[in-house]
Amino acid sequence: MDFSPQARILTLGDGFYDRVTPADFPQTVIRFRNDRAATEVGLEGLTDAEWSERFGRFRPFDRSLPEPLALRYHGHQFRVYNPDIGDGRGFTYAQLRDTRGRLMDLGTKGSGQTPWSRFGDGRLTLKGGVREVLATEMLEALGADTSRSFSLIETGESLHRGDEPSPTRSSVLVRLSHGHIRIGSFQRLATLQDDAGLEALARYALTELYGEEPAANPALQLFGRVVERTAKLAASYMVAGFVHGVLNSDNINVTGESFDYGPWRFTPMWDNAFTAAYFDQQGLYAFGRQAQAIHWDVAQLAIALSRITGVDPLAVALDRFPAIYEEALVSGLLKRLGVKPRGEGEDIALADALVRVLQQGTVTIDRVFFDWRGGRLRASQAAYDNAAFQAFAEAVRSYEQATALDHPYWSDAEPCSMHIEEVEAIWAPIAEADDWSLFTTKVASIRRMGAALA
Numbered sequence: 001m002d003f004s005p006q007a008r009i010l011t012l013g014d015g016f017y018d019r020v021t022p023a024d025f026p027q028t029v030i031r032f033r034n035d036r037a038a039t040e041v042g043l044e045g046l047t048d049a050e051w052s053e054r055f056g057r058f059r060p061f062d063r064s065l066p067e068p069l070a071l072r073y074h075g076h077q078f079r080v081y082n083p084d085i086g087d088g089r090g091f092t093y094a095q096l097r098d099t100r101g102r103l104m105d106l107g108t109k110g111s112g113q114t115p116w117s118r119f120g121d122g123r124l125t126l127k128g129g130v131r132e133v134l135a136t137e138m139l140e141a142l143g144a145d146t147s148r149s150f151s152l153i154e155t156g157e158s159l160h161r162g163d164e165p166s167p168t169r170s171s172v173l174v175r176l177s178h179g180h181i182r183i184g185s186f187q188r189l190a191t192l193q194d195d196a197g198l199e200a201l202a203r204y205a206l207t208e209l210y211g212e213e214p215a216a217n218p219a220l221q222l223f224g225r226v227v228e229r230t231a232k233l234a235a236s237y238m239v240a241g242f243v244h245g246v247l248n249s250d251n252i253n254v255t256g257e258s259f260d261y262g263p264w265r266f267t268p269m270w271d272n273a274f275t276a277a278y279f280d281q282q283g284l285y286a287f288g289r290q291a292q293a294i295h296w297d298v299a300q301l302a303i304a305l306s307r308i309t310g311v312d313p314l315a316v317a318l319d320r321f322p323a324i325y326e327e328a329l330v331s332g333l334l335k336r337l338g339v340k341p342r343g344e345g346e347d348i349a350l351a352d353a354l355v356r357v358l359q360q361g362t363v364t365i366d367r368v369f370f371d372w373r374g375g376r377l378r379a380s381q382a383a384y385d386n387a388a389f390q391a392f393a394e395a396v397r398s399y400e401q402a403t404a405l406d407h408p409y410w411s412d413a414e415p416c417s418m419h420i421e422e423v424e425a426i427w428a429p430i431a432e433a434d435d436w437s438l439f440t441t442k443v444a445s446i447r448r449m450g451a452a453l454a
Contacts, residue, residue: 003042004097005064008208009105012200016185017069020091023112023122025172027156028056031126031436032133032443037148037176040099055151055174058111064094070114074191075184075250076300078284083191085184085250086116089123092180103208105180106150109173109260123159127427128262129171130439134426135261136175137443138418141450143335144236145229147177147259163278169431178257179209183226183301184250190304198308209255219309222254223302224317229256230298231321234291235328239336241267241365245276247285247293249300266418270358270365295321336453339375339399350399353392360388370415374401378410409452416449418442 009017033051038044046054053059060066068091074083091114094106109132110124129152139146151174158167181201189197202218206225215221233256237244244251245263253259263277272288280286285293298321302314330351334341337354341347358365363383371377375396377384384393409416426442429435 001040001042001099003061005061006095006097006103007063007065008095008103008204009069009092010065012204015072015194015197016201017071017092018086018115019067020070020114021112022058022068022091022108023155023172025056025155025157025170027154028052029154029156030056030151031129031154031171032149032152032439034148034150034176036447037150041096041104041176051151052153055106056153056155056172058093058108061094061096064096065092068093068108068111070116071180071185072116072188073182073184073250074188075182075248076187076297077248077250078280079296081187082250083188084116084118087114088116088118088120089114093174101211102178105177107147107175107177107180109175110155110170111172121159123155123157123170124173125159125161125164126154126169126171127164127431129173130427130430131264131423132173132175132261134418134423134439134442134446135264137446138266139236139240139242139258141416141446141453142236142240142242143332143453144240144242145233145257147175147257150174150176175259177253177259178255179205179253180259181205181209181254182250183252183254183297183304184248185254186301186304187249190307193307195308198305202305202308205254217309217313219305220313220317223305223309223314224320226254226256226301227298227317227321228324229254230294231291231324232256232328233258234294235325235332237290238287238329239332241270241287243267243274243276243285243287244290245280245285247290247297249297252294252297254301265420266365268364268366268417268419269361270355271361291322291325295325334399335402336369337375337396338373338402338405339396340402342399346398350392350395353388353395356388357392360386362386364417366415366417370410372396373410374403374405375399376401378405407452409449416445418446 070087070091072086090108092105092107098104113122133149136149155170157170159170160166202222203214206212206214206222243265265276267274267287274287330347333351426438
């Protein structure tokens with residue numbers, strides 16, 4: 001498609017962001033360029049030199065943003081309200097349209113200090129960038145609504161971090177996202193008692209991100225959409241076996257698109273207590289509590305919007321979250337299993353039997369879905385010889401296979417996965433010998449699995 005630059009966020013005015021200057025990096029070495037995503041926004045034709053100039057030096061696109069914008073927001077971080085945050089090591093660099101006509105942002109991570117950096121250096125470790133690429137590629141392949149890692153460039157600086165061996169290499173990441181407006185963006189305006197700003201941001205989100213004409217009550221209209229999208233997002237995490245790690249209200253996008261991956265993990269087993277962040281000692285954002293956490297965050301959006309609309313209709317809309325989540329969870333489990341839905345009662349029973357199988361903790365999540373794709377066990381496995389698996393087999397027996405299993409992936413000996421041991425194994429040769437072969441091979445393997453699942 002033709003490149004379609006935009007600058008719609010400027011219609012909000014200066015009160016929503018700060019104009020900033022990118023860091024001047026010692027070098028720009030391309031480590032990952034997502035040409036598949038670039039094709040969807042008309043940027044696949046950039047040479048490597050042009051790519052580095054745009055996504056390492058951040059030369060503006062004509063008719064897009066003349067300067068990068070660090071967005072302002074507040075948020076609850078582990079349930080503690082923090083008014084002193086905002087884009088501290090990233091900015092919105094450009095806006096553009098994709099092949100679906102959606103307004104998209106090119107946003108950064110590790111692009112330098114902003115007024116919201118506090119005591120941080122505004123940088124991103126190369127390992128952190130590699131991890132985000134792997135997370136987004138895996139989530140996209142598994143069908144989750146996620147931002148996409150668009151570019152990863154090594155920047156030639158030595159960084160010191162307390163949670164990994166230092167000094168370590170630096171990078172700047174560019175992600176392609178369906179907006180960067182967060183629940184925390186609305187919380188900030190509510191705290192400032194800026195009702196006009198709340199109204200303007202609600203209208204912007206509806207018009208520019210949802211493509212809807214604001215009706216009589218834009219705030220309630222938007223809130224209903226956010227409830228739907230975020231409930232489905234929570235379900236998609238469970239289906240993928242994914243733990244985001246930091247589901248603070250400033251990390252929840254009002255489009256329901258997942259983004260900003262720090263201490264993420266894919267849990268090998270269906271373990272509700274599995275956590276991703278070493279500092280989440282109370283398990284607030286554990287695997288089995290993610291829906292609760294996102295629901296709580298959405299409730300904070302309702303509180304913010306209650307300044308400009310009625311509390312009762314917001315409460316009614318929020319009460320829909322659990323039912324939407326449950327429906328999306330059942331639908332997602334059946335989709336990953338590769339069977340056609342039959343009816344609400346039977347589908348719920350099948351999903352329940354499947355979760356009971358997964359909760360046994362004897363076979364990994366990836367392995368169960370791989371072995372039972374299409375609703376039939378494709379190879380005899382001693383691990384499935386127990387009562388729970390027999391009950392599941394009985395439940396799935398009448399289901400019809402949704403798609404043919406003719407992709408070569410289904411003949412592999414092992415499913416594609418992304419557990420922490422694999423992440424560390426991919427990083428080790430990069431750190432030790434600048435060997436990117438395992439990283440490149442893994443991205444290709446993930447995309448191959450995505451093609452098979454599609």
